[in-house]
Amino acid sequence: MGERLREFVADDCWLLIGVVTFALVSLAGVAGFSTLAGVVSIVGWFLLTPIFLFWGDEIASLFDDRGVSDSHSSESDAYEELKRRYAAGEIDEDEFERRLDRLVAADDSFDGPDWGTESPSATNEPGGSITADHPPAVADEVDERDRTREFEQ
Incomplete structure (x- = not known):
């Protein structure tokens, strides 16, 4: 349409x-x-x-061909474009893996259930520690953010 x-x-x-x-x-x-x-x-x-x-x-x-939700179609469009470029030989395997990891990380960061629930005692600096009052999922999320910040710098 x-x-x-x-x-x-x-x-x-x-x-x-x-x-x-x-x-x-x-x-x-x-x-x-x-x-x-x-x-x-x-x-x-x-x-x-x-x-x-x-x-x-x-x-x-x-x-409409795009369906009810445009957000889901735009996410799948990014994956489809990445797969198409890899299949066409425009990007190599390392570049494909790197971009795929970033897409997955971006999806996961928006789906996180613990946004803004960290206590002030938790540190987000590399080598910092998470206090015992945080569940392991929060510790994993903070570690992932640390790795993302290091990668972006």
């Missing part, structure tokens, strides 16, 4: 449905089909218009 069509469905389709419903109800009423006018107004104004007004983004994403 094109980006313009997706934006239309997400933002403006409800308005088009409302206007078309008004036109159809008017034509059916003038032609003497009052039952048809009633059915069209119920379906158009009371069913389709609210659905597209409140859930237009979700409906557009159902038909």
